[in-house]
Amino acid sequence: MNVYDGERMGEMLDAEGMVATSNPDDADVVVLNTCHIREKAAEKVYSDIGRLRRSDGSSPTIAVAGCVAQAEGAEITRRAPSVDVVVGPQAYHRLPSMLETAAKGERAIDTDMPPNSKFGVLPSRPKQPRPTAFLTVQEGCDKFCTYCVVPYTRGAEISRKWGAIVDEAKALVDGGVKEITLLGQNVNAWMGEDDKGREQGLDGLIRELDKIAGLERIRYTTSHPNDMTQGLIDAHGEVESLMPYLHLPVQSGSNPILQAMNRSHSAESYLAILEKVRDARPGIAISGDFIVGFPGESDEDFEATMAIVEAANYSQAFSFKYSPRPGTPAATMEQQIPREVMDERLQRLQALLNRQQSDFNAATLGKRTQILLERKGKKPGQLVGKSPWLQSVHIDGANHEIGDMVTVDIISAGPNSLSGALV
Numbered sequence: 001m002n003v004y005d006g007e008r009m010g011e012m013l014d015a016e017g018m019v020a021t022s023n024p025d026d027a028d029v030v031v032l033n034t035c036h037i038r039e040k041a042a043e044k045v046y047s048d049i050g051r052l053r054r055s056d057g058s059s060p061t062i063a064v065a066g067c068v069a070q071a072e073g074a075e076i077t078r079r080a081p082s083v084d085v086v087v088g089p090q091a092y093h094r095l096p097s098m099l100e101t102a103a104k105g106e107r108a109i110d111t112d113m114p115p116n117s118k119f120g121v122l123p124s125r126p127k128q129p130r131p132t133a134f135l136t137v138q139e140g141c142d143k144f145c146t147y148c149v150v151p152y153t154r155g156a157e158i159s160r161k162w163g164a165i166v167d168e169a170k171a172l173v174d175g176g177v178k179e180i181t182l183l184g185q186n187v188n189a190w191m192g193e194d195d196k197g198r199e200q201g202l203d204g205l206i207r208e209l210d211k212i213a214g215l216e217r218i219r220y221t222t223s224h225p226n227d228m229t230q231g232l233i234d235a236h237g238e239v240e241s242l243m244p245y246l247h248l249p250v251q252s253g254s255n256p257i258l259q260a261m262n263r264s265h266s267a268e269s270y271l272a273i274l275e276k277v278r279d280a281r282p283g284i285a286i287s288g289d290f291i292v293g294f295p296g297e298s299d300e301d302f303e304a305t306m307a308i309v310e311a312a313n314y315s316q317a318f319s320f321k322y323s324p325r326p327g328t329p330a331a332t333m334e335q336q337i338p339r340e341v342m343d344e345r346l347q348r349l350q351a352l353l354n355r356q357q358s359d360f361n362a363a364t365l366g367k368r369t370q371i372l373l374e375r376k377g378k379k380p381g382q383l384v385g386k387s388p389w390l391q392s393v394h395i396d397g398a399n400h401e402i403g404d405m406v407t408v409d410i411i412s413a414g415p416n417s418l419s420g421a422l423v
């Protein structure tokens, strides 16, 4: 979502007559779009601000956007006086006017959370020079997992309007986009009325987008197990353009830890969802997120996480050491886990997840499948695209270009990517 937000901010500044540069030394304005999810991500902004100072002691106009801006607000300008603008993720439609304020030598800070207003104000998207695009449909979170800052930084769950989403998708496809990934912190909590006034969930929206000629692939991320409706599960079996890939974080395999995390699902209910999803779409790739070292996590709790990974069998997954976030309930829980224990657990978990990823990749060897070419590879003539299961596939791209959908036979499989031969 930060990529999407960054693109939208860039487009707004383009519309103001600014021109993007890849060299920070050439920039009059630098926008740092920041993440607060873990401490490491949040700290990065301060070292980045320091690095923007030029050899003559001057610095460009600096705007800090995103979740660190939301969480720390004016505190940022105390810690980093060279910052001119602080703008939260729900207020970035005001960035151009805030930069005008900064140009007059005044600081501009806006961490308001007006519900759903930025989407009504943002200019419509220009043509995207690429075959794949993100599209935010839902933002915010009401789940309040006890470790997580998102409900505080992104605010309450809101769904964008059906018509606005369909229009944005059509405009993307008109510009040449073939694959859209629908985004939301709780994307499967999306709900709204369709153009006939009927209540719809994410599955209804996906079925509507599936009708757009030229939109060949639909994905969505990230989902919460509790919002995995039967309708959405059925869509995986029925909507051909909905890719066979589901990112469904579980975080832990231990029920006491899941309860302490306020996840409101159990290990068993999570596995039961996966079973239904796999019944609907055999061979679907399942991905997840994990946190090791949540306060109070015993050896036995961690073994339960290893066990759920064995049972779920992931194609790919993300795993993190627990990072205490200021203001969240877990940050002040007793029994914080020592760093060495977290390190050791993360290593073991990642070894298992890597093995599953390699096995999943190896199982695609010999398959004939379609690849959407997204970028050039490192070797001359090489092109790289994604399989339906979100694996990177390298091909020798003679006569093809980025944006082509090609049929390939998978001829080799490594831990992180595959090679295909054009059919």
Ligand code: 5AD
Pocket (backbone or CB within 6 Å): 037, 038, 147, 148, 149, 249, 251, 289, 290, 291, 320, 321, 322, 323, 324, 325
């Ligand atoms: N510490 C570590 N990982 C976290 N995540 C969210 N909050 C924290 C935290 N405080 C992870 C979760 C989530 C992913 C986006 O980031 O696994 O699904």
Ligand code: SF4
Pocket (backbone or CB within 6 Å): 141, 142, 143, 144, 145, 148, 149, 150, 151, 185, 186, 224
């Ligand atoms: Fe954070 Fe996701 Fe839990 Fe919401 S559901 S609080 S975004 S981890």
